[in-house]
Amino acid sequence: MPTASAAEAAEAALPRAGSAPGRLAGVATMVASGLSNQTGAAIGSLAFPVLGPLGVVAVRQYVAALVLLAVARPRLRAFTRHxxxxxxxxxxxxGTMNLSLYTAIDRIGLGLAVTLEFLGPLAIALASSRRRVDALCAVIAAAGVIALMRPGPSADYLGLGLGLLAAVCWASYILLNRTVGQRLPGAQGAAAAATLSALLFLPVGIVLVVRQPPTATAVACAVAAGVLSSAVPYLADLLTLRRVPARAFGLFMSVNPVLAALVGLVGLGQGLGRAEWASIGAIVAANALSILTSPAPQVEA
Structure with a gap:
């Protein structure tokens, strides 16, 4: 019999869902996941002067591949063309999602980049609904986006565009993950995709090392970004979804743009104006309103 994976062992050690300790563990895990993700992105940005966003993303892809391979153990040779x-x-x-996001972070800051990227899953959620309240949520989110992208002499339209590209990629990532999940068991598909993405970024790492050997500090920051923004959130979310309702999980995920703005402010000194904070609040509120007003799923007897 195969030995238990690290994720399974950690899951067995946590309190069961439905119990008070289980709910508290779920909330604590969600908080840790959100802070880890945004802190990892902030630390990774510290390596931009040496590695650039492309180099940091390359290292992050390597770390994600190693972690997912260890957790999922995909049987790559058994995969069919289908x-x-x-x-x-x-x-x-x-790879495109992470590269566009990190380049956007380099140009417009962590809070605004993550907020724009968050429009991807929000668009998926709103597009699949025909409720009037969701139409209202879409209008609120659109108003937030317009306020974020308002014309100005100092507006970085390339950075804003890259943030929107990250949103499109995240939406595509969600839809493709559904297809992969239907065709491959567990996390084997995600592990295979991460491995293939890492191979695509392998030439980037080779070129960086040959042209200008990176400093140990820069590599450490990039590795930390991979661990904190890929490995920890993946394992944390895997455990959290077994201990809290999907609605509560989605509601907390909507707070990530706020966490990103706070981490950017405290860790990187990236302050935001009132208009930016109002825009982030509008987009977060649109997602929260959609989740809170959605009908509870029917539980079969």
Whole structure:
């Protein structure tokens, strides 16, 4: 019999869902996941002067691949062509999403970049609904985006555009993950996609090392970004979804743009004006309103 994975062992050690300790563990895990993700992005940005966003993303892809391979242990040789093509698309989207996000962070800051990226899953949620309240949520979110992207002499339209590209990639990532999940068991598809994405970024790492050997500090920051923004959130979310309702999980995820803005302010000194904070609040409120007003799922007897 195969030995238990690290994720399974950690899951067995936590309190069961439904109990008070289980709910508290779920909330604590969600908080840790959100802070870890945004802190990792902030630490990774410290390596931009040496590695650039492309180099940091390359290292992050390597770390994500190693972690997912260890957790999921995919049987790559058994994959069929029917299974490989969505995995290949997912790998391209995965790499493009991280590269566009980190480049946007470099240009417009952590809080605004993550807020724009968050429009991806929000658009998926609103597009699949025909409720009037969700139409209102879409209007609120659109108003927030317009306020964020208002014309100005100092507006970085390339950075804003890259943030929106990250949003499109995240939406595509969600849709492709559904397809991959239907064709491959567990996290094997995600692990295969992460591995393929890491291979695509392998030439980047080689070129960086040959042209200008990076400093140990820069590499450490990039590795920390991979661990904190890929490995920890993946394992934390895997455990959290077994201990809190999906609605509560989605509601907390909507707070990530706020966490990103706070981490950017405290850790990187990236302050935001009132208009930016209002825009972030509008987008977060739109998602929260959609989740809180959605009907509870029917539980079969």
């Amino acid at each position: 299974q490989w093509w969505p995995v290949a698309l997912l790998a391209v989207v995965f």
